[in-house]
Amino acid sequence: xxxxxxxxxxxxxxxxxxxxxxxxxxxxxxxxxxxxxxxxxxxxxxxxxxxxxxxxxxxxxxxxxxxxxxxxxxxxxxxxxxxxxx
Numbered sequence: 001x002x003x004x005x006x007x008x009x010x011x012x013x014x015x016x017x018x019x020x021x022x023x024x025x026x027x028x029x030x031x032x033x034x035x036x037x038x039x040x041x042x043x044x045x046x047x048x049x050x051x052x053x054x055x056x057x058x059x060x061x062x063x064x065x066x067x068x069x070x071x072x073x074x075x076x077x078x079x080x081x082x083x084x085x086x
Contacts, residue, residue: 005063005066005067005070006067008059008063009060009063009064009067012056012057012059012060012063013056013060015052015053015056016053016056016057016060019049019050019052019053019056020049020050020053022046022049023046023047023049023050023053026042026043026045026046026049027043027046029042030042030043030046
């Protein structure tokens with residue numbers, strides 16, 4: 001299955017929103033945990049989802065940058081092709 005670069009940016013944004021939502025839920029529920037070991041595990045779980053959200057945002061920004069620079073290079077390419085055909 002092929003997806004377009006624009007679709008990958010949208011999917012990265014959706015994944016980042018889900019990951020950050022899980023992380024926020026994890027951080028907000030830390031106060032309800034009485035056991036220090038479970039609290040440390042919950043904090044690690046929340047930080048892991050935060051990390052996944054950061055990775056998704058990074059890939060989304062990278063994808064958006066590729067889409068933008070690829071469109072700029074497509075604008076310049078037809079002129080070069082026209083010159084070589086003549």
